[in-house]
Amino acid sequence: MTFIYTDRDMKKIRITEKFINWIITMEQAMEALSCSDRTVYRYQEIFIKEWPPWFIHWLKWKSSNHNPNTSKYNSIIPIISKSQFKDFWPTFLSEKLEEIYWYTINKESLRQIMIKQWLRVPQKRKIKIARQKRERRPWYWMLIQMDWSYHDRLENWEKKCLLCAVDDATSKVVFAGFSDWESIKDIFEFRKKYLEINWKPQAIYLDSHSTYKVNYPKDQFDGEMKTRFQRAMEKLEIIVIYSKQPEWKWRVENWFKTHQDRLIKEMRLANIKTYQEANKFLKSYYLPKHNLKFSVSPKDNWDYHKKITQEEFIELERLFAKSNERILRKDWTINYMKETYQIIKNQEISRYNLVVKESIYWNIKIFSWKKELQFTKLVSR
Numbered sequence: 095m096t097f098i099y100t101d102r103d104m105k106k107i108r109i110t111e112k113f114i115n116w117i118i119t120m121e122q123a124m125e126a127l128s129c130s131d132r133t134v135y136r137y138q139e140i141f142i143k144e145w146p147p148w149f150i151h152w153l154k155w156k157s158s159n160h161n162p163n164t165s166k167y168n169s170i171i172p173i174i175s176k177s178q179f180k181d182f183w184p185t186f187l188s189e190k191l192e193e194i195y196w197y198t199i200n201k202e203s204l205r206q207i208m209i210k211q212w213l214r215v216p217q218k219r220k221i222k223i224a225r226q227k228r229e230r231r232p233w234y235w236m237l238i239q240m241d242w243s244y245h246d247r248l249e250n251w252e253k254k255c256l257l258c259a260v261d262d263a264t265s266k267v268v269f270a271g272f273s274d275w276e277s278i279k280d281i282f283e284f285r286k287k288y289l290e291i292n293w294k295p296q297a298i299y300l301d302s303h304s305t306y307k308v309n310y311p312k313d314q315f316d317g318e319m320k321t322r323f324q325r326a327m328e329k330l331e332i333i334v335i336y337s338k339q340p341e342w343k344w345r346v347e348n349w350f351k352t353h354q355d356r357l358i359k360e361m362r363l364a365n366i367k368t369y370q371e372a373n374k375f376l377k378s379y380y381l382p383k384h385n386l387k388f389s390v391s392p393k394d395n396w397d398y399h400k401k402i403t404q405e406e407f408i409e410l411e412r413l414f415a416k417s418n419e420r421i422l423r424k425d426w427t428i429n430y431m432k433e434t435y436q437i438i439k440n441q442e443i444s445r446y447n448l449v450v451k452e453s454i455y456w457n458i459k460i461f462s463w464k465k466e467l468q469f470t471k472l473v474s475r
Contacts, residue, residue: 099149107146110137170197171211174204178362184208186356190363227344230263232393235292237262237335239299239346242276247358247372254369256353257284260346262299263392266385267349268292270376272369278305278322279454282414285326289407294400297333299343307336326413330406352388415451415459422446427472428460434472435460441467 099107106127113123113134123134140149173179173195179187184205191197191204208214231237239260244253257280258270269288273280300306306323320328327334337343360380366372420428426437430450437448437460449461460467 099146103149106137106149107141110134110141114138114141166197167199167203167207170199170204170207173197174208174213175211180213182359183355184214186359190359194363230393232263233396233398234263234392235261235268235295236398237297237299238268238295239343241301241343241346241350243350243354244275245354245358247272247354247361248366248369249358249362250367255280256350257281258346258349258353259288259298260349262345264389265345265349266389267381270381271373272376276303276305278414281305281323282411282454286410289402289410292399293402294330294332296398296400297335298327299335299337299346301343302336302338306334322414322416326410329409329413330402331400352384356384411453411455412451412459415453418450418452420448420450422448430458435469436472438468438470443467 109118109123109126112118113120118126120131120134124131127134127137137149170191173191174182174187179190182190184201187208188199188201188204191199205214209216239262240258242255242257244255246253247256248254255273255275256270257273257276259268260266261268269284269291271284271287273284302309304321306321308321308324324334357376357380361372361375364375364379366375418430420430422428422437422443426439428435428437428448428450431452435458437443441462442465443462444465445462448467451459451461453459460469
């Protein structure tokens with residue numbers, strides 16, 4: 095049998111042989127080998143009883159226990175090379191391999207395999223700037239952070255808006271859904287579905303989008319200049335907090351990074367092709383799984399949601415409606431948006447300044463004070 099000795103092994107053999115033949119002393123052997131007297135005596139015993147080959151450690155030339163199982167990992171390579179896994183990060187990919195293919199592999203081992211197979215370019219770790227974070231609210235639904243994000247999540251070159259509501263106390267995504275854009279109609283439908291499921295929170299945290307807040311400098315000092323969203327939230331007794339920077343509502347902003355990474359790939363694996371299917375997928379599969387993995391426990395298990403009354407829920411569409419005043423003419427007609435409306439006579443009218451309310455679905459209702467009036471639309475000739 096051929097033994098391969100390293101320079102270090104040959105040095106041990108030469109020094110031990112000189113010590114056995116009384117050429118050098120114990121102190122000189124200890125200094126040359128940089129070890130204790132017990133180690134020198136152990137080398138002497140090995141040299142006399144077992145001869146020099148035993149100076150080679152028995153684990154040398156053997157694979158480490160931490161080395162990957164080549165047969166197992168070679169079977170993983172064709173899977174991770176598929177096009178559907180082309181942009182998966184190692185952490186998420188290791189989860190999906192265990193979930194779909196029943197392969198259990200550490201994310202760091204998987205990262206090294208991906209680098210060796212040129213499926214991933216090694217990156218330097220970013221230096222995180224330590225910032226003092228705002229303390230979470232202590233109770234459930236005491237504060238809801240709402241935000242929106244545009245992205246091509248179906249990978250079909252069609253960007254849609256993802257509206258998301260996150261509980262500040264638990265980081266739980268309480269509601270999410272896709273829409274065309276952040277219009278008043280989409281906001282109304284989003285809030286209506288949210289209130290139907292979760293009732294009213296104490297406060298909501300929003301950005302300063304024109305749908306939520308009056309941003310024109312001259313109108314900001316006018317207390318009566320409010321958006322339809324502001325008026326509706328006042329009627330529902332929900333506090334609205336506006337942020338001027340994304341860092342102020344960092345919890346919902348961070349979740350959009352997670353959704354942009356995980357949600358796109360989850361929908362790709364589920365073969366989701368339309369945003370109607372995506373909304374069902376969010377509700378039935380993605381959000382429950384996401385909240386189970388990433389949500390935390392609040393300081394106090396107290397639900398701060400307020401019950402929405404049946405009257406408030408029925409009047410929700412009217413609260414989001416656009417209001418305009420019109421003067422009633424002598425022939426009991428009014429003009430609105432280039433259309434003429436005939437008020438049916440013999441109705442009690444307390445004042446001639448009528449209020450025309452246009453809902454987000456373009457339905458028209460006319461009120462005299464709080465009484466709804468009956469009318470007909472005149473056809474223009």
